[in-house]
Amino acid sequence: MKELIMKHVAINAAKFGKPDEKAVIGKVLAENPELKLRVREIIPLIRECIREFEALGEEERKQLVSRFSVEKKVEEKERSLPPLPKAEVGKVVMRFAPNPNGPPTLGSARGIIINGEYCKIYRGKYILRFDDTDPKTKRPMLEAYDWYLEDIEWLGYRPDEVIYASKRIPLYYDYARRLIELGGAYACFCGKEEFKKFRDAGVPCPHRALSVEENLEVWDKMLEGAYEEGELVLRIKTDMSHKDPAVRDWVAFRIIYTPHPLVGDAYCVYPTLDFESAIEDYLCKTTHILRGKDLRDSELRQRYVYDYFGWEYPVTIHWGRVNILEFGKLSTSLIKKDIEAGKYEGWDDPRLPTVRALRRRGITAEAIRTFYLALGISESEVNVSMKSLYAENRRIVDPQANRYFFVADP
Known part of the structure; x- marks a missing residue:
């Protein structure tokens, strides 16, 4: 106990010249909230430690301050991020790519913060890309676009570029046509269950043998709206004997006639996330991708597109899932239904795990940043309690808050 108090007395004295009793109390209670129940016992100890510190000679004070300052730096270093592999200062390009079907959640904040921090460390380019090419199943919310911009800035980051994938659909059409011409994509008229049989058996479907000319003709008709929704898709030719069935001839484009909230009914053929993301990462010169290890299949699928075009795939880092015990799985669609x-x-x-809700509750951006930096980017799955975030927030807020203590029954 005395060691803890003396640490904050020394650090406070180093910062302000003379230790302040109230500030030291705040720091001690922020680091050990359970001590609030013993505040009457602690205050005399703090006063005693302040007197002892002030009675020390100048050299002894310096040694004490130096010792605790080193401990603090070690603690801060433990919260720093590991170096990015193959990263050069000034040349790093990273992106945070949400689907704006709701505001950022506490889960989204991890991607915002870690990508943002690396771009600060390496003086890189930070891109916010809205992967909003599914107007039906994961329909974007118009308000959510601005919510992301607001919450990212509140968390302490400012994107160098903002991209709306739904406004760049013709770009993806161009690359799809080029893939067809290279023999890397084909129009498939199989139903889902029918293709699943071919996929599970590891054998090609009959449409895989269509000529380039036939595929181009079907592709043009798709774009003209000549087919019904679900009648066909455009697939990427991969390896139908690949050990992972999810990689076998995956869907790159599908027909969706549902109007998009941002671009209306301008398009009826939309790229899947894997295709759109693959093209955008190349166009934006993305150097490093951070994604959950549950999305390893995305890289395996996208590499086929990169191989067809002769592109180099970005460095990819996979991290484990962070499970917030009080909330379970953070699902935007489930939250939307409950609202x-x-x-x-x-x-x-305030009961929700959205960044907007946490902000309304009084959780600081600094606390959320520190919370995620402490977790790092390990591939291990992490179970963590909101109590850790609350403790971090108390550490930040307590020295600033105008708090009063009283004894209800002296």
Whole structure:
């Protein structure tokens, strides 16, 4: 106990010249919140430690300050990120790529923060890319585009470029046509269950043998709206004997007639996330990709596109899932249903794990940043309690908060 108090007395004295009793109390209680129940016992100890510190000679004070400052630097270093492989200062390009079907959640904040921090460390380019090419199943919310911009800035980052994938659909059409011409993509009229049989058996479907000319003709008709939704898809030719069935001839484009909230009914053929993301990462010269290890298949699929075009794939780092014990799986679609059912007031309801809700509760951006930097980017799955975030927030807020203590029954 005395060691803890003396640490904060020394650090406070180094910062302000003379230790301040109230500030030391705040720091001690922020580091060990359980001590609040013993505050009457602690205050005399703090006063005693301040007197002892002030009674020390100048050299002894310097040694004490130096010792605790080193400990603090070691603690801060433990919260820093590991170096990026193959990264050069000034040449790193990273992206945070959400689907704006709701505001950023505590889970989204991890991607915002880690990508943002690396771009600061390497003086790189930070791209915010909205992967909003599914107007039906994961329909974007118009308000969410601005919510992401607001919350990213509140968390302490400012994207160097903002990309809306739904506004760049013709680009993806051009690359799809080039792939067809290279023999790397084909139009498939199989239904889902029918193709699944071919995929599981590891054998090609009959449409795989269509000529380039036939595929181009079908592709043009797709873009003209000549086919029904679900009638066919455009697939990437991969390896139908690949050990992972999810990699076998995956879907690159599908027909969707649902109007898009941002671009309306300008398009009826939309790229899947894997195709759009692969093209965008190349066009944006992305050097490093951070993604969950559950998305390893995405890299395996996208590498076929890169191989067809002779491109070099970005350095990829996979991290393990962070499970917030109090919330379970952070699902934007489930939260949306609960809001519509009246369970929550809105996306900033303090009971929700959205960044807007945490902000409304008084959780600071610094606390969220520190929380995720401490977790790092390990591939191991992490189970963590909100209590850790609350403790970090108390550490930041307590020295600034105007708090009062009283004894209800002296």
